Amino acid sequence: MIYKLAMQHIKPGDWLTLLLGGTLVVALTLKLWNGDLADKAIIRSGGKIFREVSLSRDQKIEVPGPLGISIVSIRDRKARIASDPSPRQYCVRQGWLQQAGEIAICLPNQVSVELAGSRSKYDSLNY
Numbered sequence: 001m002i003y004k005l006a007m008q009h010i011k012p013g014d015w016l017t018l019l020l021g022g023t024l025v026v027a028l029t030l031k032l033w034n035g036d037l038a039d040k041a042i043i044r045s046g047g048k049i050f051r052e053v054s055l056s057r058d059q060k061i062e063v064p065g066p067l068g069i070s071i072v073s074i075r076d077r078k079a080r081i082a083s084d085p086s087p088r089q090y091c092v093r094q095g096w097l098q099q100a101g102e103i104a105i106c107l108p109n110q111v112s113v114e115l116a117g118s119r120s121k122y123d124s125l126n127y
Contacts, residue, residue, distance in 0.1 A: 037099060037100065038097070042113070043063055043072055043113050045111050046066075051063075057074070060074075081094070086107070091111070097113065099115065103115070
């Protein structure tokens with residue numbers, strides 16, 4: 001009953017306002033919430049920067065850690081940890097990273113790959 005009563009009071013201009021408002025919210029969310037594509041990868045080992053590399057060239061980088069060698073793969077402007085001696089392989093399962101601010105961390109081996117660019121992806125912890 002309340003639904004029918006409310007529908008009687010909504011006029012065509014109200015529907016247009018709701019439609020335009022919803023479209024604006026979606027457009028702003030897509031524009032402002034997503035990060036840019038990354039320009040470089042920051043590779044860390046033992047908490048210290050091991051190397052900063054451009055994503056424009058495909059390559060494989062061997063990164064030493066306490067458990068052994070982790071292999072970081074860069075291809076098609078994306079990066080990932082291709083192999084790691086850690087027992088659970090969480091960082092390998094993370095897959096390809098492509099937006100600025102994304103990171104893959106291998107805790108037991110103390111190796112990480114972070115993508116950086118002109119603007120990072122929105123993160124509520126950094127807000």
